[in-house]
Amino acid sequence: MAQSPQASGALRLFLLPQLRWAAGYSLVLNIALLAPSLYMLQVYDRVLVTRSVETLVMLTVITALTLLAYGLLDQTRSRLLTVAGMSLEQRFGPLLLQQAIVQSARQVPGASGELLRDLGQLRAFLSGPGVVGLFDAPWAVLYILLIGAFDWRLGAVALGAALLLLALTAANERRVRAGLSDTLADTRAAGRWAERSVANAEVVTALGMSQTLSQRWAGQTASVHDRSLAVNARTGLLTASTRTLRQLVQVLMMGLGAWLVIHEGASPGVMIATTIILGRALAPVEQLIAGWNALTEARLAFARLQQQLDRPAEGEVGTTLPRPSGRIQVEGLTHAAPESGRLLLRQASFEVAPGEIVAMVGNSGAGKTTLARLLVGVLRPSAGAVRLDGADIRQFDPQRLGAALGYLPQDVELFAGTVAQNIARFTEGEEPAHSAAVIAAAQAAGAHELILRLPQGYDTPVGEGGRRLSGGQRQRVALARALFGDPAVVVLDEPDASLDAEGEEALVGALQGLKARGATVITVTQRRRLLSVADKLVVLQNGQVERVATRQELQAQAAAGPGGAAGSARPAPATPLRGPAHPATPGAAA
Numbered sequence: 001m002a003q004s005p006q007a008s009g010a011l012r013l014f015l016l017p018q019l020r021w022a023a024g025y026s027l028v029l030n031i032a033l034l035a036p037s038l039y040m041l042q043v044y045d046r047v048l049v050t051r052s053v054e055t056l057v058m059l060t061v062i063t064a065l066t067l068l069a070y071g072l073l074d075q076t077r078s079r080l081l082t083v084a085g086m087s088l089e090q091r092f093g094p095l096l097l098q099q100a101i102v103q104s105a106r107q108v109p110g111a112s113g114e115l116l117r118d119l120g121q122l123r124a125f126l127s128g129p130g131v132v133g134l135f136d137a138p139w140a141v142l143y144i145l146l147i148g149a150f151d152w153r154l155g156a157v158a159l160g161a162a163l164l165l166l167a168l169t170a171a172n173e174r175r176v177r178a179g180l181s182d183t184l185a186d187t188r189a190a191g192r193w194a195e196r197s198v199a200n201a202e203v204v205t206a207l208g209m210s211q212t213l214s215q216r217w218a219g220q221t222a223s224v225h226d227r228s229l230a231v232n233a234r235t236g237l238l239t240a241s242t243r244t245l246r247q248l249v250q251v252l253m254m255g256l257g258a259w260l261v262i263h264e265g266a267s268p269g270v271m272i273a274t275t276i277i278l279g280r281a282l283a284p285v286e287q288l289i290a291g292w293n294a295l296t297e298a299r300l301a302f303a304r305l306q307q308q309l310d311r312p313a314e315g316e317v318g319t320t321l322p323r324p325s326g327r328i329q330v331e332g333l334t335h336a337a338p339e340s341g342r343l344l345l346r347q348a349s350f351e352v353a354p355g356e357i358v359a360m361v362g363n364s365g366a367g368k369t370t371l372a373r374l375l376v377g378v379l380r381p382s383a384g385a386v387r388l389d390g391a392d393i394r395q396f397d398p399q400r401l402g403a404a405l406g407y408l409p410q411d412v413e414l415f416a417g418t419v420a421q422n423i424a425r426f427t428e429g430e431e432p433a434h435s436a437a438v439i440a441a442a443q444a445a446g447a448h449e450l451i452l453r454l455p456q457g458y459d460t461p462v463g464e465g466g467r468r469l470s471g472g473q474r475q476r477v478a479l480a481r482a483l484f485g486d487p488a489v490v491v492l493d494e495p496d497a498s499l500d501a502e503g504e505e506a507l508v509g510a511l512q513g514l515k516a517r518g519a520t521v522i523t524v525t526q527r528r529r530l531l532s533v534a535d536k537l538v539v540l541q542n543g544q545v546e547r548v549a550t551r552q553e554l555q556a557q558a559a560a561g562p563g564g565a566a567g568s569a570r571p572a573p574a575t576p577l578r579g580p581a582h583p584a585t586p587g588a589a590a
Contacts, residue, residue, distance in 0.1 A: 011306045014091060018084040022135055025077040030139040032070040033280055034146070037273040039063040044269030081131055085123035092309065093119055099308060102398075105378045114188055115308055118301035125298035133287035134295070143281035147274050151266065154274050157256060158281060161249040165285045168238055168245075169292075183227040184297060190220040231293070242289050246282045253278050321396050323404050324388040326354035326488040326520035328375070332384035335370055344370045347384070348545045350538055354488070357511055357521040359531050362540035368524045369410055371540065372493045375522060376407045388489065406482035406490035410497070410524075412474045414466030419451055420458040422466075423480045437484065444513055445480035446506025471498035479510065490514055492523040496530060504529055 039059055047056045096115040125131055140162055148155020197204060197213045204210050257271030288295065333348040345367045352358050360368050373379040375386055377393045385392045393401065414422050423438045438458065442448045450473065454460040466474045475498045482490060496504050504527070511533050514521050523530060531537070539547040 009306065010309050011088075011092065011302065015084060015088065018080065018087070022077055022080055022084070025073055025080070026135040026139060029070055029073050029077065030136060030142060032066050032073070034143075034277070035063045035066040035070075037276045037280070040276065041267075041269035041273040044272060045267045077135075078132075082127040085126035088126070089119055089123045092305070096305070096308065099311075105373075115305065117188075118304050121301045122298055122305065125294060128291075128294070129287070130291035130294045130298075133284040133291065136284035137288055140281040140285060143277050147277055147281075150270050150274055151260060151264075153260070154253065154256060154270075157249065157253055158274075158278050161245065161278070161282060162285070164245065165242060165282065165289075168241060169285070169289060183224060183231055184300065186220065186224045186227060190217060190224055193217050193220060238292070239286075239290050242286050246279070246286055249282070250275055250279055319395075320400065321389075321391055323400070324391075324396075324488050326352075326518070327389050328352040328489065328520055328522075329387040329390070330371075330375075330384070331387065333371070333374060333381050333386065334383040335374060335379060336382045343543055345374070345381075345543045348540075349384075350536075350545060350548045352520050352522065352536070354520050355515055355518045356535045357515055357523070357533055358536045358538055359534035360522065360524045360538045360540060361526060361531075362546075365542075366540040367543040368540055369493055370543075372407075372491050372522070372524055376405050376489075376491050377401065378407075403485055404488045406484075406487035406492075408475075408478050408482045408490075408492045408495050410493040412466070412471075412478045412498075414462045414469070414474055414477060416462070416464045418456075418459050418461055419454065419477055422462060422477055423458075423484055425481060425484060440486075441484040442477075442480040444483045445476060445510050446503075447476040447480045450476055451480075472500055472503050475499060476503055476506065479507065483510065483514070486517070487519065489520045490522070492521070492525075494524050494526075496525060496527055508533055 042059050043056065046052070047059070093116060096119060100115050144155060144158045144162060147158045193213075194217050197210075197217070204213060254271065254275045257266065257274055260266035261268055261271055329351050330349055333345060334343065335345040336343050348367075348371060350358075360371065362368050370379065374381055377386070377396075377398070380394070387393070388396065388401075415426065417426065420435070420438050423441050424434065428434065429437070435458075439448065442451055442458075451458055451460075454473075460468075462468050462474075462477070466477070469477065475495065479492070479495060482492070495507055499507060508529060511521055511523070511530070515533075515535075523534075525531065535551050537547075537549045538545060539549070
């Protein structure tokens with residue numbers, strides 16, 4: 001696994017230098033925006049009094065150049081923030097996706113599959129107009145001080161208006177925060193429901209569930225709409241109040257300035273300039289309030305991302321262990337469901353030597369798939385350990401361990417790409433050695449001829465999820481993927497579930513080939529054909545290893561017959577094996 005950022009607050013530390021530059025640009029930009037106000041002040045108080053065309057031309061040129069520089073700096077700041085957002089996504093996107101995949105596989109409670117959405121939302125905020133108001137708002141203090149320099153009474157009006165806006169914003173934050181957080185959570189839940197409905201379109205359509213699921217989604221979105229209306233009503237009230245207050249204060253500022261001109265002898269230029277400066281001071285605050293929902297969403301996304309990045313990284317090892325030879329020791333392995341705490345596997349223990357083929361059998365819910373996932377490190381045990389060559393698999397670097405493992409899950413899933421890319425696990429290498437390794441894996445899986453019959457052979461696109469291939473073809477390509485790179489340990493979960501007779505014979509040949517080269521094979525199966533090549537049988541029942549039997553013990557039990565000691569040790573379970581005939585051992589029928 002890629003190394004995670006070492007320090008807590010990695011996201012903040014990454015953004016801070018770039019945001020400091022943006023803040024510096026904002027200072028210069030806000031000073032430059034004083035140019036129109038000062039220009040108007042000079043025109044009213046100097047040009048119109050002296051009727052000096054030269055002064056007017058000089059002031060106009062200086063102001064124009066200042067505004068030109070403002071435009072260039074504003075573009076630079078926007079580009080800087082956009083690049084910051086893109087850099088953020090490039091820097092943390094792969095790591096977050098990696099962590100989301102691992103946590104989802106580990107069934108970690110609270111693991112989010114929407115981390116990349118949060119990252120994209122944060123990037124969009126940094127690239128959008130809302131962040132500009134965030135950088136410009138603090139410089140309102142500069143404008144208020146300048147207004148106060150003209151006259152303390154004008155400054156007091158400006159300060160009062162700013163404080164009132166801040167109070168309204170703080171009150172809105174308290175009222176909206178919880179409601180907006182709940183709205184976002186409901187929106188995400190509705191989105192996940194829709195995604196899963198589309199992902200399972202085949203069964204949804206076949207069972208006539210599309211209308212029911214659509215209505216359920218509509219009910220979820222209706223709840224979202226109700227919450228959104230309440231939140232938007234509060235935010236809209238604040239936005240309207242802010243705009244009204246801004247216009248009202250500008251009128252009061254103009255009126256006070258006129259009063260000062262009449263009674264205090266102030267210049268008309270001060271009256272006009274302070275009114276414009278006040279509008280400029282309040283504009284970023286108004287912009288922030290108008291985009292408050294986007295700002296709140298970005299803050300929540302930042303908090304979720306930071307929390308995720310601050311978690312201890314899994315898989316970081318100091319010492320790189322050598323590639324395992326395949327000797328497996330399962331020691332008191334126990335695993336509980338993360339959400340319910342129900343024990344799925346209890347105190348499982350057995351050993352597998354390199355070159356052995358082990359078949360795991362048992363009724364549905366016996367714990368076979370859970371044990372298979374634990375053996376390859378997909379799940380982490382609640383207690384006990386899986387050891388490879390004497391070392392806990394958690395001591396191996398996940399990337400190096402993954403290259404030494406082959407795994408075929410019960411639910412086969414291919415990725416959009418070619419057959420060759422899926423077999424190669426989307427790794428790249430120098431040609432022709434890389435292609436030779438892909439073909440070798442397909443030949444080891446007995447899938448080479450099948451792949452050559454595809455329209456474009458190894459370069460045939462499989463489509464999203466492998467939908468362009470049949471179930472049996474997907475399973476055989478996935479078996480080739482499991483065998484890519486000559487793994488030392490191969491774990492297969494129901495590898496024959498979608499295979500025809502030809503595919504089953506190819507699978508048996510693949511198992512025999514793995515045994516011949518000394519690989520360790522553990523397969524979950526219920527078919528006699530695969531059991532016939534197994535060296536050892538592990539019988540699971542109710543999450544416990546009920547029995548571990550070698551081939552010699554099975555043969556001895558078969559010779560003893562049903563009435564023998566081995567056969568009478570335990571009655572045969574009701575669920576028979578799939579296949580043309582039942583095995584002689586009652587344990588194998590579990």
